[in-house]
Amino acid sequence: MTQDEVRYGTQRAAAARNRAVILDAAHDLLADNPNASMNEIAKRAGVGAGTLYRHFPTREDLLLAAYRHDVQRLVDSVADRLATLPPRQAFERWFEDLAGYIRVKHGLGEALHTAAAQEAINETYEPVTAAIGQLLRAAERSGEVRAGLDPGDVLLLMGFLWRIPPGPGRAEQSRRLIAVVFDGLSPDQPGDDDRSGTRRRS
Structure with a gap:
């Protein structure tokens, strides 16, 4: 050389x-x-x-690169989360991380509506939903969430994370709302309404 x-x-x-x-x-x-x-x-x-x-x-170049970097780091963290935590807890922690990473998206401000920003957001959708699919399958196998959930639906459902305003109580509010969502994703219990909308008989 x-x-x-x-x-x-x-x-x-x-x-x-x-x-x-x-x-x-x-x-x-x-x-x-x-x-x-x-x-x-x-x-x-x-x-x-x-x-x-x-x-x-430009600032936009940095923000978009940071957004891509954070999303990739989040996607890559799935295996470690599942290796060290029970599936539902891993899923909840993963979405807490997502809540933190999405703040970069908030930082884009008006730049969020540029073609470059939309391209960055669109190209991260598939890796994120694939990661959610991994977490869902693990939680299904452990019986912690109901079977057949669609990763895209779950991502859309968790969109409230994008709307939580900044402030000292943001992290705690995120955790409370994530817990509410996961209670709704849990397998149906005896006495709950079945999927046809009728009450199960005891």
Whole structure:
């Protein structure tokens, strides 16, 4: 390997590290404040403004990259969640994480309506519903949710997470509402209405 190739490889590795720390810093700051500035994100990442703007020329570029990064991290976390927690608890924690990640989407503001933003949101739909499908199947096998639930329906149902306003009680409200939803997803109990809408007889 030539000296130029070594230097080029080192530069690429450094650039990849810088991009990763910028995205991590954006995730942390935007979770607390969707209006965090580019300068604040650069400072948290420990990089100069020039480095930040080389990777992300505009705020929208950074927000969309952070959104994609967070969604991929969330999708990749399913196996670990299921390996360490009972299926329903893993599912609930996963949606709590989603509630945190979606704050980046709030931070897009008016940019949410641009073609680039819609493309980013659309391309993450399939990986997210696939992850929900994994969690549903695990919870079905354990008898913690009813069989036959559609991942897209569950994602739509959990859309209330997008609407919870920022504030000190946001996390607790998210947990309460998630618990209510999962009570509704639980298998029917004797005495509940059956799926035809009629009361079961004892």
